[in-house]
Amino acid sequence: MAMSLNDEQYDQSVVDQRAQSVAHLFVDRVAASSGEKAFGHPDGEGWSWLTWAQVDERVRRIGAGLVTLGVEPQDRVAIASSTRLEWVLADLAVMLAAGATTTIYPTTTAEDVQYILADSGSKVVFAENDEQATKLRTLRESVADVRKVVLFDGEGDGDWVIGLADLEAAGAQLLSEQPDVLDARIAGIGSQDLSTLIYTSGTTGRPKGVQLPHDAWAYEAAAVDATGLLDQDDLQFLWLPLAHVFGKMLLTLPLQIGFPTAIDGRVDKIIENLPVVKPTWMGAAPRIFEKVYGRITTMMADEGGAKAKMFDWASGVATDASNVRADGGKPGGALALKHSVADKLVLHKIRDRFGGRVRFFISGSAALNPDVARWFDAMGLPILEGYGLTETSAAAFVNRPYPGANQIGTVGWPLPGTEVKIAEDGEILVKGPGVMQGYRGLDDATAEALVDGWLHTGDIGELLPTGHLRITDRKKDLFKTSNGKYVAPSVIESLFKGICPYASQLVIEGDGRKFVSALVTLDEDGIVEWGAHHGMQDADYQTIVTSDACRAMVQGHIDELNTKLNRWEQIKRFIILPRDLTIEDGEITPSLKLKRKVVTGKYRTELDGLYVD
Structure with missing residues (x-):
């Protein structure tokens, strides 16, 4: 069974007697x-x-x-x-x-x-x-x-x-x-x-x-x-x-x-450094995990034959074992035996890419795709997703590594000493010693964000019976189509990254529109390799992503995504951009977070064109 926040044991004196x-x-x-x-x-x-x-x-x-x-x-x-x-x-x-x-x-x-x-x-x-x-x-x-x-x-x-x-x-x-x-x-x-x-x-x-x-x-x-x-x-x-x-x-x-x-x-040195440093843990943004997941899964698919079959079998066994652990259990019997074989043949090789000693990763700064998280967990590399803001000195919540406590799809339990409540409109409110003093020189903005000691995070979420927090979306990112239906873009964007192994960014559009559309960018390393396997050896990124074959491939993944969405959330039309979004062009932050309004503003003409019948 999944553990509850009430089950957690911790030493309160460590918090009470913290340094000055x-x-x-x-x-x-x-x-x-x-x-x-x-x-x-x-x-x-x-x-x-x-x-x-x-x-x-x-x-x-x-x-x-x-x-x-x-x-x-x-x-x-x-x-x-x-x-x-x-x-x-x-x-x-x-x-x-x-x-x-x-x-x-x-x-x-x-x-x-x-x-x-x-x-x-x-x-x-x-x-x-x-x-x-x-x-x-x-x-x-x-x-x-x-x-x-x-x-x-x-x-x-x-x-x-x-x-x-x-x-x-x-x-x-x-x-x-x-x-x-x-x-x-x-x-x-x-x-x-x-x-x-x-x-x-x-x-x-x-x-x-x-x-x-x-x-x-x-x-x-x-x-x-x-x-x-x-x-x-x-x-x-x-x-x-x-x-x-x-x-x-x-x-x-x-x-x-x-x-x-x-x-x-x-x-660019992370993957090279990990086998040398051999860390036991590392913090990262979701984009890093998405890239690794996409790289390994596509590489094995391209191998084909016996290697691909072995990888698929081992991944399936590992997923079954992961599901048992998620419920607080321990794999036994035939599953335990199969998992031991899978680990010797495949799983340990993936862990060795990270140095072979990682106990867990911690993911923060943006939403982590649950399918990516499940894959890492199955490989024996659990990701503990957390949540916080600059205004909360980073972590306010984080999952825990014990069986049944790491609930994928949530950001975990609050840190000891942090309080949380959900406002009537679904906004997450946080109070605790980690909350900021205020915004420098901005009294009105501070008064708006901090009310009676409670920080209004601007995020929408829900508390589960176990005490885990699930984030739904950014309050300011939610939009309504012209049909009056609400859409949470970051949920859809994260979901796509677990479906399409070549995805870099998906930017959802549709505020006041009659349907939802999207901008798509693809991972440069992954798509160049894909191109080499589809008759486009030595072609550059732009040539590959603007090809009919690439569009058909992305369309297939969009179609799969749409099967998981409500009708009004489904992506009807999309554009594959001729380049990826970058920090240097101000489209993503240095912590790899999407600057949604910057991107949709920059490509407003192209997006408008999708709505011309």
């Missing part, structure tokens, strides 16, 4: 685990690791360097960089200097960077490289509060832009003169002092600065720790953008729990 600040968390971790591995990073052809003591040494030099630049308690310090070791060091240094980190994606446009820096009042900016520094130089006159730009890669110009080594040298000098300068700062940090200012992705309008205090992060880390999900023997692989709230939370967990973390933000 992120800086205190770090100091306590260094004291407890000084000689243990902390953070690993790519180094040439291999990986190098720093111990907690070595991290502490560098972080203190950088933190003291910030003090020499005039950073005062709760002053904002921005980081404009991809995920890498230096991001971690800079963020921790800001914490020890009692500052507050403002996060900026390296793909953020100059216009939005200018807005974020001006709105936050950031005094210092850590920039990844010359590309970021060049962007900042063009903004110098409009971001007067920024005193220095500190480069991770490069030496700077000796004026406004300096190298990280220069900052560390200044910090080392200050520490030699005032050894206790950072300890005094740390002692003065209050639990409600500002720790992080994260600007929302801006899917509509200007990004809003979400103010998250130290207590929000200390709570998140303690609450996850209390569930027993992770321990010191785990090893995390972290690639998610640290500018995103999900990535930032995953950076806070090792401070609380003490496990080592391997860091490399290069998305």
